[in-house]
Amino acid sequence: MNKKAVVLLSGGLDSATTLYFAKGKGYSCYCLIFDYGQRHSREIQSAKRIAQSAKCKYEIIKINLPWKGSSLLDFKKAIRHSSGIPSTYVPARNIIFLSFALSCAEAMRSKAIFIGANTVDYSGYPDCRPEFYAAFSKAAKLGTKIGVNKSAIEIFTPLINKTKSDIIKLGKKLDVPYQLTWSCYAGKGSPCGKCDSCRFRAKGFKEAGLRDPLC
């Protein structure tokens, strides 16, 4: 069986856990890390270190989204914590990341993509929902050579229905180096403790009864 996988690695705790989960399932993982102009570019260094700690190859893909459309990309915009889809939503971000992963997987003859999306303790981003992944998988099958040849690249979202605390507990079992991860959106030297990403992380560690090594 072909056990090569492409893993989308942001540097946060979800994607780090996903990488270690895929490794635990016996996959040889190739990590894609995106430098897309994000405010919290520190996560790129985190992602690199996580890939290295997992002894996996990685590629940093630099992309330019000059139209921005998100407070993560437009530093003049404040990170708002209102209800609904937050200001940190980046238009079509996961669709872009998945399309690169699909290209990479097809070129490398890998039949698996792993992404750490989840819909429980999350920000309400539409591109984290299971129905999106089902629809994207269908488009991926119809739009690729491997799909025409009656095979497919499967997109795995092992965390999609887990709470942040369950993700952290799973990660602990898998020895995920959480001290290397980075979640904060604010892009400062230490976590702001206020943004959605910091709040979900803190809640997760608290509920898991574990100490966050970054705090």
Added chain:
Amino acid sequence: MNKKAVVLLSGGLDSATTLYFAKGKGYSCYCLIFDYGQRHSREIQSAKRIAQSAKCKYEIIKINLPWKGSSLLDFKKAIRHSSGIPSTYVPARNIIFLSFALSCAEAMRSKAIFIGANTVDYSGYPDCRPEFYAAFSKAAKLGTKIGVNKSAIEIFTPLINKTKSDIIKLGKKLDVPYQLTWSCYAGKGSPCGKCDSCRFRAKGFKEAGLRDPLC
């Protein structure tokens, strides 16, 4: 009515015709041109000139696909003219291009994307088929904020069922500057006349009873 559109512009005759078609329908067009390491990078200059001739704004998006997987990207591979999906197929290329277009359209509050894909006189690329566009549209709706808000960005493929000769006849009516377009994959100073793209172009002009201004 919002009449802004994002148009994917390669520099070939299909995308040039699509741009002029969208303009003819009253859209204010923003063109995305991709520099993705293609052998025939000359098409980027063509695309730029076509956007300028149409008086449209454009953005050149540089992307890196280090895994290549195509004779268009890997200059050591020969361009083969065998049956089936040819060696020039780039894994997930149109999925990547569409995902950027979607991000751009959502950020710019445009509700239309135009792409010059067609399935008649073409190379058999899976990401040119109508069923792929239907599936991608569904994924796009589910994976974006605009989709969650019960609206959608529509993907228009006005050439999808046209022969190359019909496309050229339409382009003639729309005054598409075909002298500015570039189709050849080989990336030399003048069209090779042998690659799929040259052959479909020649066949199209011949059947339309028109002279190709490049020949």
